[in-house]
Amino acid sequence: MHAPAEQRSEIELELNGETRHGRAEPRTQLCDFLRHELGATGVHVGCEHGVCGACTVLVDGVASRSCLMLAVQADGRRIDTVESLARDDVMNDLQQAFSRHHALQCGFCTSGILMSCVEFLQKVPDPDEAQVRDMLSGHLCRCTGYTGIVRAVLEVARQRQSGESQQNASENPNDV
Structure with a gap:
């Protein structure tokens, strides 16, 4: 169940080169925000403890575990996921x-x-x-x-x- 709208924060970030907006509760992990709010389903959630690395994305160019970062911490940042690698359906x-x-x-x-x-x-x-x-x-x-x-x-x-x-x-x- 989601928190009331007044308890959800507006988040704006650059996702794979495109400005995106969404709302998240203060406790929402970045991986869940990317997958469920913004549709970046290439971000996989494994251990949720930063151990397995399945959720790794680039945050301002640095490989980061998105399960260890809150969505609100990504406000104003550049996030690149695996979806950013292929161009026009051609793998890099x-x-x-x-x-x-x-x-x-x-x-x-x-x-x-x-x-x-x-x-x-x-x-x-x-x-x-x-x-x-x-x-x-x-x-x-x-x-x-x-x-x-x-x-x-x-x-x-x-x-x-x-x-x-x-x-x-x-x-x-x-x-x-």
């Missing part, structure tokens, strides 16, 4: 590499992992395997064993370093 280079390397199975954790990978590759454009595995240690995946994910991230890093995937990077700020 990271998503394509995940597909090529079978880096997903059930897919529940994939959106959060992808968003962490976006920020990671911005900060560490030429990672080694140990660095990728360290970044992934903040995510729980029961299906893949992580090997395909590591291969996908390393492939994208190599391609971006050599300039092979610049057509997407110039169109999508999350790919740089």
